[in-house]
Amino acid sequence: MALTETAALEAGRDFIRDIVAADLAAGRHRSVVTRFPPEPNGYLHIGHAKSICLNFGIAEEFGGRCHLRFDDTNPTKEEQEYIDAIERDVRWLGFDWGGHLYHASDYFEQLYQWAEYLIREGKAYVDDQSPHDMRATRGTLTEPGTDSPYRERSVDENLDLFRRMRAGEFPNGARVLRAKIDMASGNINLRDPTLYRILHAKHPRTGTTWSIYPSYDFAHGQSDAIEQITHSICTLEFEDHRPLYDWFIANLPVPSQPHQYEFARLNLTYTVLSKRVLTGLVREGHVSGWDDPRMPTLAGLRRRGVPAAAIREFVKRIGVAKANSVVDFAMFEHAVREVLNRTSPRRMAVLRPLRVIIENYPEDKTETLEAANHPDDPGAGTRQVRFGREIFIERDDFMENPPKKFFRLAPGREVRLRYAYFITCREVVKDESGDVVELRCTYDPATRGGNAPDGRKVQATIHWVSASGSVPAEVRLYNHLFTRPEPNAADFAADLNPQSMEVLTDSRLEAALASDNIDAAVQFERQGYFYRDPDSTPGRLVFNRTVGLRDTWAKVANVA
């Protein structure tokens, strides 16, 4: 099938898409088939999203298909929970494998038959060496290995032993099946790699049917071949497995000839994308779970309020190449803001409230004012917000002794309450310790809705909620999980940011937020994008900050 020009333009170009396009143009394949092959031993993270978008994206753009295949060859590490989570997350990201859901374990019998085939061809043997001895005879990076004393067993003996391995006659670790390639190869993967190991373990799908399991190398390429995968795309660390991948394809009667291509995995500043580390964070309780909003997992990002579209947009922007790289986290935040700015309804919320009494506003009066749901999109409609004599503003929006560049409320100064009135600060009320606890202000009734008939200007517009028109809430602010741009994965606990989560317990939200039933992030005006957390109860809303708005004032304030 041909690639449409618009799809090509939108997709952008990278060396892998170039290869696919060239293969199609040269007629090497009639259509492209890719696959995303996760091992179900953890949750998917944003690094996987890069691979998912690449594999499913290429299939989409070139009119082919992409399979979801679980690489479930190690039952000691894999769990059903992960299988379920991975399917959910790929779907959430926006991709569809149609009927093409597969498992390496679907091919266990075929793989086994191919292993016997290699034995009969004299290209595989059962090795009785212990793991320790195998390591010792493998050689080093600079010295060749030495042949196993079991390397020249007869085909019959190998077959017998291998069948007995399958039958479960031997304990874990007693023997392995190895390919007979070259113990002196400069590529260590070719020094008689292990094809099967004995593992008396229950597999999530095959149960106790098997007591031997194929290695990644023996399973992956052949699974690709069975599924007629044309382009098997993986990360750089598999580059020197490619000769082995090709060796199996060349030496086995497989139904197709897939090729492997490698790209650089994603790294992000202030983030660790390693299953080992992510699993450690969860198991050691540094986070509340795989879906903790500080986690770079898709589940965590989703709970934080990051839309799938933002992740796709981010992946599109970072490109695909073969050079190791670390992407600035700001690039990710930019993609999130870009999508959310376009799509999020606006609301007002006061995170750290400061009480304001409007002295000239009648005690018993309240009124409703109209506020736009999205200032740049009239089609988004409006909502009513309640105003009254007692309101709350953000503590940060008042300074008793403002520096030159501070435009917001200060004693004697007039500002606009968004969509409401101009107010002027008349008096600052403090407690015994000198902390500001309340402001006494006056409002100008003529400025209703936020415009002064006399055309006078104010320097700032601030957000607010009224005491009677708001509900209390908990708001969770997140910062980087790690303190350093490039955390030490080997000792990740040392680089954890103790301030990665700040919980505000007495925020107040515009009442509409209590009844909104929006399953997406909302912009709290002037602050950022926030998403309702499942910890919310009917009586107490909990919101997560997805990402803050750009804050140039913070920069100015920091410099001063």
Added chain:
RNA sequence: UGGGGAAUAGUUCAACGGUAGAACAGCGGACUCUGACUCCGUUAAUCUAGGUUCGAAUCCUAGUUCCCCAGCCA
């Protein structure tokens, strides 16, 4: 002293022998009922040394630096 890869603005990615370009970040400005958004401007790069060529980021040679590989993990 083995094998496999990679080197372009601060960061990520383009440029496929013919004017080194974009995005993010930074800086300056305009606009603004969000110090947001948007818009405008601006700083800033070909790892080094040779060679081929009218012309090299691109081809060749030598070197430098960085990454991956010695699981019965993937």
